[in-house]
Amino acid sequence: MPHEIREQLYAEEAQYAERQRRQGASQANFPPINITNVIPATPQASTLSSVPATPESIGLGACDHSTRLEIPGLRDIAVKRYYDWQCSQVSDEALKMEYWKACDLTLADGLDLEQVFRDQDAAFYIDNGVKRGIARRFVSDIGTWAQQQNF
Template sequence: MIKFVQAGGALQSHDDIPEDIRAQIYAEVQQDVDRRRKRRAPSVSSCPPINITNVLPTQSPQASITQPGGPQPGPVGSGVRKTRLQIPEPLDDAVRSYTDWQQSRFSSISTHMEYQKACRLTLDECLDLELVSERQDVEFYTKNGVKQGVAHRFVRDIELWADQFNDDVV
């Protein structure tokens, strides 16, 4: 980047970084993520098998009747959280770390750019990951130019990231 600036290039924002330099940076980040993942991941053969049985409890007819004026069930995925996210770093830094993590899951530069756009929108509106997770407002991102897939993952995967983040910290 120093050579780029010395040759007369201007670096005023992320958008000014040349594509070849971006690709190098993203490749280095991906290698770092892969190294961490390898260190953390147990050998598949050493893990015992897991059996999962999904059984829904039966409901009595009385329990399924909603009382007038009582609480009404919310829409699926209404975004109401029962527990707070545990993020032991400044909230704006957490948004950046989360964005880096999301970008590490994709190799496409254009997808990385979309995640940067989502990150900027989040920080520009003084939102943090807990607020984004509570609101589940994908439309906020899509209305502001973030592509559908990135908007959905940006809103949906926060708890997954927080769990992994806290596992790495411990």
């Protein structure tokens, strides 16, 4: 083996050993870090799990979405009345416009309130440009609205 190559190999080996020594010394200055993943036993623990939140898990009580609501009258008019009720729950005009988007999507897709209530598909509205909070309210409040209407 030529002398120059041997010298280069020794130099590289020495550099490697020096890097290892420095790295080992710098790591020795710090105590090891132990990470333990534990979900605390608090009411918020259910929101930290990978299981989707249900009305029961967030304290809203049971709601049987398979039950038929029996909303009387014309279905498209019921959607518009529901939109009016949702708008009565907010004062901001921008939020009212978001409720109008949800109402318009519902009618444009041929859906009625009973179908929306049964499906609980807020993603349909979100995917079509309705703000997430409005979409979730539009889908989840139908049972409350129907109860208030004494149907």
